[in-house]
Amino acid sequence: MTQTSPPIADRARWQAFAVCVAVAALTILDLSKVNVGLPSIEKSLGAGPTELQIIVAGYALAFGLALVPSGRLGDLYSRKLLFIIGLSAFTLASAACAVAPDINTLVIARIVQGVAAGIQMPQVLGLVQQLFQGEERGRAFGLFGATIGVATAFGPTLGGLLIAIGGPTDGWRLLFWMNVPLGIVLLLIAIRLLPKAQVRDPGARNLDLIGIVLLGASVFTFMLPFVLTTGGPDDSNFRWFWLAGTVVAVALFIWWERRYQASGKSPAIRFSLFTISSYRNGLLLATAWFAAVPAVFLLTTLFLQEGLGFEPVFAGMVSIPFALTSAISSLIGGRLVMRLGRKLVVIGVVVAMIGFVLVLLAAVLPPAGWSIWLMAGAMAVAGAGGGFVISPNQTLTLAEIPVTEGGVAGSMAQVGQRVGTAMGVAAASSIFFATLYREGPGNADNVMIYHDGFRNAFFVALGLLSVALVIGLLDLRRRAKQAAGPDAEEPASSAAS
Known part of the structure; x- marks a missing residue:
């Protein structure tokens, strides 16, 4: 199986x-900037907790x-084509969100927007795998991570600014209108710059539709109970029965994939x-991380607003x-990762935990006028x-993933991140609102309720x-x-993993 990419000029690779x-x-921004618009959407369209939870x-x-x-x-046929389809659909769905006349239309358009984002993101990861190797790939992922980190964290600020410009009633619509001109410009550039050629596994030309459906059912039945969790009194305990469907779907998926691969065909997941x-x-580490951090941003904006x-x-x-x-x-991590390996990630998690503990202390201990400034300082840590x-x-x-599997391997990593996000946001927000519902009646100290x-x-x-951690x-x-054992396997790769 060939593991190298078709040669592409250095400048063209970095442009792509x-x-x-x-x-x-642009895709990740919509995971964080819309959080700030939830109170505005609630007032404008009369949305309830369930609709707001589905929007996120x-x-x-x-x-x-x-x-x-x-x-x-994308791995089997064309990452460029899937990228263009996903970006086009994302732009159209964003326009539909922006003009939504009622909450039901907004929810439907938002789900379509999520599907479009899921189409284009694996192509991004697959193309990075295809375009770069070795140390250069580390630098590329460093730039990628820096950009994603800025997008995730700057999203609430951008969302708040757009709402300030558009007004408290309809300012949330600008959150989606912003995507339209940017999407069109990026679409035109992508058509011109993204490479058409890519390495393919000649023995994997089939598409495992049944495996894909079973995997989709597994993800859907697992995530749905968390999506439907609001922390309000109307939450139904029956939603957790969907997890029984997850067990069945996962068992069927594993059985089918093994049977499918044994027949000599290429399964949905190797x-x-x-x-x-x-x-x-x-x-696994990324799933836990992305379960925690988006929840922190959502809680912070809800608490402050x-x-x-x-x-x-x-x-x-x-x-x-x-x-x-x-x-x-x-950017620094992109240069150090091949030298320090997993140690660098562990150090990062420890420092982040210290910073978030400081965020919590800054929110609940000092007076309100000081909290916002101290929370910002803790966020820097x-x-x-x-x-x-x-x-x-x-x-x-x-x-260590083959280039021919870059798209699907990156997809599974992203699935873990999205599952983590849904679980973390649902768990944290439901506890937040459940505390408000429980302590609210008869309690005159509104600020203390939100502190709790x-x-x-x-x-x-x-x-x-x-x-x-x-x-x-x-x-x-x-x-x-x-590494210390006499029969240690993969000694060359252990330092980098």
Whole structure:
């Protein structure tokens, strides 16, 4: 199986990479900037907790469902074509969100937007795998991680600014209108710059439709109960019965994939990928990380807006220090990752946890007028750690993956991130709102209620970060034992994974 990419001029490779990163940033922005617009959407369209939850977590659900089939199609046929289809659909869906006359239309358009994002993101990761190798790939993922970190953290600020410009009633529409001209410009550039040629596995020309459907059912039934969790009194316990469907769907998926591969065909997911420790551990760590961090941003904007009464633009600005420091540390991490390997990621998680603990203390201990400034300073500490997590972990996760499997391997990593996001956001926000519902009646101290809700929900995010840390430490310990043993396997790759 050929593992090298068709030769492309150096300038052309970096130009294509710039387009990919810009589109990825546009996609990720919609995971964070829309959070700031939820109170505005609630007032404008009369949305309830369930609709608001779907706007956030439903986007992640649709995103996750589309990742693997589109990643597989990109690997088999054309990443450029799938990229263009996804970007076109994302732009059209954004326009539909912007003109939505009611909450039901907005929810549907938002889900379509998530599907479109899931179509284009695997192509971005597959193209990075295709365009770069070795140390150069580490630098590329460093730039990629810096951009994604800035997009994630700057999203609330941008969202708040757009709402300030558009007004409290319809300002949220600008959150979606922004995507339209940018999407059109990037689409025209992508058509011109993205490479047509790509390495393909000549023995993998079939598309495992049944496997894709079963995997989609597994992801859907697992994520749906979390998407439907609001923390309100109307939550139904019956939603958790969907998890029984997850067990059935996963069992059928594993049985089918093994049977399909035994027949000599190429399955939707090669289980052999999960025997690669760098890939498996990186995927698990990223899932825990992305379960925690988007929940932190959502909780922070809700607390500052609804609890302390800050305008959306100021609530969003708290994340700017995170964006700046994470961008810097991502660039540094891209240069250090091949030398320090997983140690760098563990250091990043520890620093980020320290920063987020400081965010919690800054929110609940000082007077409200001081909280927003102290939280911003603590976010700078968390961002410095976060930059050592996202891009280095991405590099390590895909370091040993064949180029021909880059799209589907990247898709599974993204599925883990989207599943984590849906779980983390649902768990944290439901505890936040459940605390408000429980303590609200008869309690005259409104600020203390929000302090309690923020604190209780924030412990969920810190717990998820602890899971990421444990995964990283266990991986370090296993690698150290493997390197020290007389029969250590893969000695050359253990330092980088």
